[in-house]
Amino acid sequence: MSQIQEQNAWKTNGFLFLLIDLLLLAGSLYSFAVSNIPLAVIGVILFIFVGFGFLVVQPNQGYVLTFFGKYIGSVREDGFYWVNPLATKKKISLRVRNFNSEKIKVNDAEGNPIEIGAVVVWRVIDSAKAVLDMEDVEEFVDIQSETAIRSIASRYPYDSHDKDIESLQGNPDEVSHAMQYELQERLKIAGVEILEARISHLAYAPEIAQAMLRRQQAQAIIAARQKIVEGAMGMVTTVLKDLEAQGVVDLDEERKASMANNLLVALVSDSGTTPVINTGSLYT
Known part of the structure; x- marks a missing residue:
């Protein structure tokens, strides 16, 4: 692996050498x-x-200088400078850039084919690595981003009703952080900083979309039913305890079971019900 690290190149005030250059021109004309x-x-x-040594650096722009094949430093500060006239100058943008990936088909953690895409925000922070270690830094970011997206998508299920299991759809922030870390590890050799990575597109593959939609609906109904039953059981328990505590009725075990059954039917049923609730006799 290359040991090139960005360093500041020697430079001086360009206006001073512009004055010297003009004096040389005037002296030549006089001669x-x-x-x-x-x-x-x-x-x-x-x-x-x-004149070959003049260099104008725009904001968020840099130049990598090499002298007879050897890296001699970078110029990142905007301004007008004079550098080694024999140095080769390679310009590179230091601006923040967006990369919007194509929709990629990949299997999630449960083996279901899904389509996923992401937006990656990045910038060059080491101009020497980006220019001298990479053939094309933008192409490198493109390929490595696709690889990282595939890797992250295969670690998570598309969706999960279990709160303890993170999913692509249910935990976007956690997935984004994992994707950003994965990309940063892959792209640090290119002198690139990943500022943000987020999923921009997420869907089941067309061939299973309808089947998975039905499964999602079934899972949602089951989860909702479970919550309803849990809530109804709590309500029934509270009602029976309150009736006994207040001495409204005196229920034996059989009537408690019958009343609990009817209350559950009334609370859980989708449609209106008119159960007969046997509370027993008020007189013993």
């Missing part, structure tokens, strides 16, 4: 005027040589 051709030629050569 031509007085017919001192050798001095004029030297002046022109120096004027051109100095």
